[in-house]
Amino acid sequence: MVKLIGSLLLLMGMAGFAFAPVPAPEISPDSATTALALISGALLVxxxxQKK
Structure with a gap:
């Protein structure tokens, strides 16, 4: 179950990054959410x- 949730968070983070508008120097809430989803998913995976 943890792998599934982690994989979904990684997929959600990558999808948000792929559809992001042109990069700007400031950090938008969308990019912060994407970064949080990618980090959370990577940590869960x-x-x-490690449990094996």
Whole structure:
């Protein structure tokens, strides 16, 4: 279950990054949400792999 949630968070983060508008120097709330989703998903996937 943890791997599934982690994978979904990674996918959601990558999708948000792919459809982002032209980059600007400031940090928008959308990019902060994408970064948080990518970090959370990566941590969940790594945590799931360490238990084996």
């Amino acid at each position: 790594m945590r799931g792999r």
